[in-house]
Amino acid sequence: MTKHWDVVIVGGGLAGYVAALFLAKANVSVLLVEKGKRVGGRARTDVIKEHYFNLGPHALYKQGKAKPILDELGVMIQGNSPKLGGLLIEGDKDHIAPFSPIGIATTTFLNWRERKEWLAFMAKLPTIRLESIDDEETFQQWLMRNTTSRKVQSLVYTLARLSTYCHAPEYVSAKVVVAHLKASTGGVLYLDGGWQSMIDQLHNQAVVAGVHIRTQAQVKQIVAEKDRLFTLTLANGEAITSKKVVYTANPKELPDMLQGETLEPTFFDRLRPVTGAALDVALTTLPNPKRLFALGTDQPLYYSVHSNYAKLSKTRESVVLHVFKYSHPDELIDRDEVKAELEQFLERVQPGWRSHLITRRCLPHITVNHRLPQVGDEKELTQLETSVSGLYLAGDWASPDSVLADAAVSSGKRVALEITEKER
DSSP states (O other): OOOEEEEEEEOOSHHHHHHHHHHHHTTOOEEEEOSSSSSOGGGOEEEETTEEEESSOOOEETTSSHHHHHHHTTOOOOEEOOOSOOEEEETTEEEEOSSSHHHHHHOSSSOHHHHHHHHHHHHHGGGOOGGGSOTTOBHHHHHHHHOOOHHHHHHHHHHHHHHHOOOOTTTBBHHHHHHHHHHHTTOEEEETTOTHHHHHHHHHHHHHTTOEEESSOOEEEEEEOTTSOEEEEETTSOEEEEEEEEEOSOGGGHHHHEESOOOOHHHHHHOOOEEEEEEEEEESSOSSTTOOEEEESSSOEEEEEOTTTSOOBSSSSSEEEEEEEEOOTTOOOOHHHHHHHHHHHHHHHSTTGGGGEEEEEEEEEEEEESOOOBTTGGGGGSSSBOSSTTEEEOSTTSOSSOOHHHHHHHHHHHHHHHHHHHHO
């Protein structure tokens, strides 16, 4: 006899696991299917030559949406917060970053008038009410209204890239970016063992809670049957039956999976991913141990040593750092060129790093978030059930007001609550 699941969750990342746990707590039978060999999605961590490499730099907001939900689930977050400070790289000039009182007083990036505006902006940021921001306003438009100095605008754009990975102020929603800027003022955590430490805990809890998990199970087709059941067909031809489906994977693939049903075409057609390029590096030591953090102001580049604040190697004596380039959605990516650009930026910050190299990995074109949060998107995400009754959405792309882990975790909980409340 074929088992009918209450809910099948497609995708084994943060959103999928959080949804599965909240559903299991409500005594819902759950099957989670993941097409890859390993679960975790973009939160997984690879161990390379005894070093923990996330898929590019990852940091968890201490005051974001994800942290309290993970706390609620009993996920133990171990790690530390990086110190404020670092460098700003502007052309051939290095400046102390004005991210701390000493940095503000000593930076050469800002003159005194610009310092005053920068201080005023940062003081105002935590008090900004998101409801006061027009839904139709881009981040670029909002910033032009709220600042006058080009240097201050450059700084805010730099922080916006850092907090959202989005490098398209002319497209993105001001409300989403400002929400992340506000959260970033509370600091971040670099996690011991990488983000896999979170995924492992969520996975173990899900197994104990009775969630069934299958890897290497790629869904090729989803059919809404007349008897209010769904039939999901896997790549191997196997059919799975479920009352409801939660889809957390790549949204661009969903419309083609549906047979006989259509979703809102405008929303899915306009979705664009947030992408970037990452250089993950392990060194025996840093050539310049004082240089732990740097951001490009005229180039969308990032550098940070994560191992000073989190255990990211089995020896603990080595160094794990990340270099990242934030890609513009209209940019054509030359993989060799971007790899050279990342290595040159690292050479700029840490001259001679190659002499201390243990291992490195370059990911020249990776998806960071499945949806660039464009103006107008939020109207399509007011509820997570789609126009196909019983088919729900969750993921880093399925939140109306956030992206990244905050969106994945919060939408995972939200979709579980939507389903259980509807069943009452």
